[in-house]
Amino acid sequence: MKSHLKHMLLTPSEMAKADAATVDSGIALADLVERAGQAVAASALRHFPQALRYVVLCGPGNNGKDGYVAARALAQAGASVAVYEMNEGQIGKDLLRAEEDAISRAPLAGYQPRQGDVVIDALFGAGLTRDVPDLVAELVNKIGEAALPLLAVDLPSGLCGRRGVPLGAAFKATRTVTFMNRKPGHLLLPGRSLCGDIEIVDIGIPARIIRSITEGWAENHPDLWGHLLPVPDENGHKYRRGHLAVFSGPAGRTGAARLSALAGLKRGAGLVTVASPADAMSVNAASLTAIMLHQIDTAQVLQSWLDSAKLAAFVLGPGFGIGEKARQFSLLLKVRPLVLDADGITSFRENPSELFSAFSGGDPHLVLTPHEGEFSRLFPDLAGNTELSKLEKAVRAAERAHAAIVYKGADTVIAAPDGRAYINTNAPPWLATAGSGDVLAGMIGALLAQGVPAFEAAAASVYLHGEAAKAAGRGMTAEDLAAHAGVELDG
Structure with a gap:
């Protein structure tokens, strides 16, 4: 059964149900976020050690929280880190904690790509259902033109996790770190071509919860x-x-x-x-x-x-x-x-x-x-x-x-x-x-x-x-x- 589970796909709405059921079972959402962010930082250090600076783009939701945790972990590892955020506020400060002084923070509109950057995209993830804002669409073009390596958190922002199609515009990732199970958007085209190499990380959602939610959709295997x-x-x-x-x-x-x-x-x-x-x-x-x-x-x-x-x-x-x-x-x-x-x-x-x-x-x-x-x-x-x-x-x-x-x-x-x-x-x-x-x-x-x-x-x-x-x-x-x-x- 466990080997079957790793091939199963969860839609974004099913993943949200899994998160909620996990919290109801007594596992704190903060623990899930911490594990996800730490996994993103580890992947960034492992696969992009050449980075002169890790640029973390943080959105307003749980995907952004994962990004803040990743930024903190990277700073703890001694890396140069800059955070560009859609909504500056208390959440980012709480998650960055003592490492805040070592991390440059600025509004998302202020990011200008430069050579040596590795971008960590933690803006929206799989749950987006509408076209990305113009600001994000402009960033997609800027980062694409600069040909910077990009590590997507969960799913490249702008990509529909259910249909695998861009919502106005979407980042093209070098690598994607997703959690527990892939989404249909990771495998359906053109989404598959935008995700790069996909890494699946277990952040501690019980397998019984995944089994109870999935529709029986999977990667053929x-x-x-x-x-x-x-x-x-x-x-x-x-x-x-x-x-x-x-x-x-x-x-x-x-x-x-x-x-x-x-x-x-x-x-x-x-x-x-x-x-x-x-x-x-x-x-x-x-x-x-x-x-x-x-x-x-x-x-x-x-x-x-x-x-x-x-x-x-x-x-x-x-x-x-x-x-x-x-x-x-x-x-x-x-x-x-x-x-x-x-x-x-x-x-x-x-x-x-x-x-x-x-x-x-x-x-x-x-x-x-x-x-x-x-x-x-x-x-x-x-x-x-x-x-x-x-x-x-x-x-x-x-x-x-x-x-x-x-x-x-x-x-x-x-x-x-x-x-x-x-x-x-x-x-x-x-x-x-x-x-x-x-x-x-x-x-x-x-x-x-x-x-x-x-x-x-x-x-x-x-x-x-x-x-x-x-x-x-x-x-x-x-x-x-x-x-x-x-x-x-x-x-």
Whole structure:
């Protein structure tokens, strides 16, 4: 359980609840502030020992209090420290205490960056909900232009801790020290690119309080689902590892299905069959060996196949074509585990509720894998809502569709109908290549075929997809990625 806890994310409002519950439990807020400020000072000394001066920007709230404690600790260590504060008052004096005379204090507007400064940003942290004041926006520009190292306390000021977007303007940190758990804004883009290296510090909030507050949102990691991955055993049989069917498009559009099929085979499905229309049979037959081939042209033929074959899971969409045939085939699979990708998703853009209604029964067994454009076709109201984070959009979409959602992008979010959601962070930049989504669909299909629940199959496959890309290396093609789809987890 403890290993799970370190991956969990807390929204700013949840963090505020955790602070309040901690105080109610008998732990003083002053103790939390002291531990946080001391940790910031230690990080500053450890990672920025070259500083000629530590400049601490202190805001009016608890984030500012952390900054005052950090300034005191730095002065106690013999460093040169200057505090620039938004609201000069008794709080700063109390927290600086005997070291006040060794610390220069001035209004925030008076700060002028100079070479040798290391800036400690303790203005707002994660709780900000409105655009930063003009004074802070000007400081963001000044410090950015001076290219000074910046250590952010909790979150770079101006960055929304819930959505990961700048509120008017936001600092770009070299390093961020946050407390207990990260916020969604640390991992969602563009927030992730503004935080630099993230250090998580335990300031003494009891784990039971964190567990009682979290919504089940986390950074995607094997600790969360690794125990559900199939492990081959000596009594294994291909049918026990599931039969995956991948639907091919017409002649001239068959490559995507074959990529999915190869990835499914590599990811451990016992058998994989490409279900092909008649006009694509010859081109598919010429390119398949270990993967089987079966001709499927109509919904009637598909139904007959479903009635007679031991088929465990399906992938429909890569290169399939948009239209009535995709809708018919998808709806025939409404009681089967299905990965609906690409053209399969777009085929329901005129009537998404038809799809959602069909898969509304039983445990979730539909996985939707939309990129930004496809997400907006199925969920236009959610896509256009700028007040929601990408994570919140994915969670609401999963609940509406009764499906696991893989909302793709550089900050892919995987969400379940029950409200759980993971943000993926391990994908290398070269994963953004043509055909990589087809490979991901096949990997998810393989885990579904082996009996892994839909949400965990999706989350595991997204993570393993990133690991496969690392194994394939820079300059990889989708074919290289598919060849590495069976990558094993370290340890």
